[in-house]
Ligand code: SF4
């Protein structure tokens with residue numbers, strides 16, 4: 161085991177952490193809701209195909225959505241009960257998705273996998289695929305695909321940065337489930353056939369750093385508190401000094417980056433024979449009555465989560481799925497907990513901007529903040545002019561959607577939304593061969 165200080169990267173920002181609302185609160189297990197709404201699109205890639213129909217009786221851990229292609233993921237029931245319906249719903253993120261809705265029967269009868277036949281890499285990867293595990297830090301990329309690179313990697317990096325303000329789920333898990341994270345890491349390192357494991361933890365989490373000191377085969381890198389430290393490219397640079405070139409991926413520099421919660425899911429799938437049916441999330445912000453860290457069944461309605469936390473305060477002005485930097489604003493309450501949810505925030509004035517955008521004043525603050533050294537103001541202008549060729553030329557596809565550019569834009573420009581829209585258009589153009 162070694163402990164060393166990580167590098168820092170140029171640009172980026174230092175937002176107020178606001179972690180104190182929940183950092184000392186142990187993870188509570190939230191009671192099961194009366195119904196869960198399980199989306200077939202909780203991952204990057206093709207939506208899963210429902211395998212159940214209205215009236216079917218299911219157990220917790222029973223397959224209800226089958227992966228549909230190489231980049232897709234299985235979905236399992238998070239409760240025992242009866243299928244209430246399979247419906248298309250437009251959710252509070254404005255996305256039309258297919259949901260399997262299950263009425264809970266309260267018995268919590270559980271279906272488990274058979275034990276793995278051995279602990280060989282192919283067996284471990286197959287179990288992780290079968291369990292429907294995806295990157296639980298928010299990316300949602302199927303983990304089994306990430307663990308099957310075409311070339312041999314030499315380093316596994318565990319992302320313990322949790323640089324998003326307010327969120328504490330990874331921090332609490334690092335304190336409360338250290339051994340389980342370690343066991344998951346060992347399985348994933350074995351799946352990748354490598355020995356060099358680094359965990360990067362921000363310097364503002366000394367107890368988490370201490371918790372991992374006992375493992376002689378894990379190297380700890382203490383990271384500066386800097387946003388977006390948790391971005392894969394920045395984490396790789398700050399922990400190893402390796403730079404992932406533009407357009408390349410972590411595996412191109414011999415690295416695989418994994419998230420804390422994903423390691424627990426891998427441990428549970430391999431050693432406890434459990435598919436992925438729950439997550440841990442932070443419910444925070446000054447607009448919620450009792451902020452908490454919660455273990456929640458996937459598919460739990462946001463309204464149940466908020467009610468369990470004492471409800472919204474009258475002065476709550478904005479709901480966000482995820483952290484305030486990379487999370488997405490919710491346009492209603494019809495949000496249902498997904499595999500990738502690390503938090504829900506209820507924010508009040510002063511915690512979020514509700515001012516309308518004004519014209520860009522060309523101050524270049526956004527460019528000075530951008531950790532990818534882009535010029536967000538130009539990309540936004542091209543996006544607004546439907547000039548996606550130039551938006552791409554100016555690096556739109558390298559944007560992390562980290563929000564550093566919009567953080568202190570005096571004109572409150574919705575830069576990330578514009579760039580994100582441009583990226584979607586560029587992808588569409590490429591798909592259509594333009
Ligand atoms: S920070 Fe805002 S106002 Fe300043 S250049 Fe960027 S987009 Fe324009």
Ligand code: SF4
Nearest residue numbers: 530559560562563565
């Ligand atoms: S342009 Fe993209 S990468 Fe750069 S600060 Fe804005 S959101 Fe982050």
